Amino acid sequence: VRVAAIQFSIVLPTTAPVADQRRAIHLKAAKMIDAAVLAGANIICFHELWTMPFAFCTRERLPWTQFAESAEHGPTTKFLSQVCG
Template sequence: MTQQFASAAESLKKHLPEEDRKEVFRILYGRELEELDLPVAAAVPLNLELKGYSFTAETENLRPARRVRVGLIQNSIVLPTTDPVSAQRDALLAKIGQIIGVAHQSGVNIVCMQEAWSKS
């Protein structure tokens, strides 16, 4: 059984020597970011990919530094599109609720939904 392709970044980590990988990441992202230690176990039953990175900003003169954690959610449909729209919506709302729960456990301050999200 072949392993599913996770991401370009994971493939680069796996197949490039560390020095080459650092240079590629510098070119792509400006610098390699420190990965955050997140409660990945909370994401496993929901089949979520949970990633977190730390980066710093320049010190400001007028206000103290603060920590902000932003969560980005890209979801997928839960039920077949042949099911009633209300059932599809309710299943999606339940799934998003669980994802927001994992974001909360991760200390997220701001949650960003995908562009097509609607509150109704």
């Protein structure tokens, strides 16, 4: 079994619209997933909260709560289904 551990920085400024930030993160992740697969990874692990900027050092709720999504039908689940399917 070969495991790939992936951690990366945010792509767009946190002032960008949430949908744009998520899309940019997904595009960056797709490149890293492809590289991990080419290196022979069977399991790919991302860092916690990889789908958003780290926002827990602030008291503000918005826009951070807008990153919440359905685990069954959300944009990240759909993205991973397409990339890994």
